[in-house]
Amino acid sequence: ASYNYHPDFTDNSNCAAFTYGCTDPTAFNYSSSAIVDDGSCIYLGCTDPTATNYDPTATVDNGSCTY
Numbered sequence: 001a002s003y004n005y006h007p008d009f010t011d012n013s014n015c016a017a018f019t020y021g022c023t024d025p026t027a028f029n030y031s032s033s034a035i036v037d038d039g040s041c042i043y044l045g046c047t048d049p050t051a052t053n054y055d056p057t058a059t060v061d062n063g064s065c066t067y
Contacts, residue, residue, distance in 0.1 A: 028060070 021034030027041035045058025051065035 018036050019031075019034050020036050020038040021031035022029045022041035023034050023037040024030060024041045025032075026043075028044050029040065029042045041059075043055075043057050043059045044062040045055030045060075046053050046065040047058045047061040048054060048065045049056075051067055053064065053066050
């Protein structure tokens with residue numbers, strides 16, 4: 001963790017601990033303690049565009065593709 005001011009973290013001091021991680025609660029690896037999104041969110045789904053259930057938001061294929 002780094003220490004610096006962050007507008008989403010309030011306390012009575014001039015700096016606060018940054019906790020980096022995935023801040024999207026819909027992501028597979030969501031971290032409720034993260035206050036700064038570090039771009040690491042993982043979205044499971046079918047990543048094959050030729051599949052009938054292709055999910056363009058998926059970043060990791062979970063083996064669910066159907067054809």
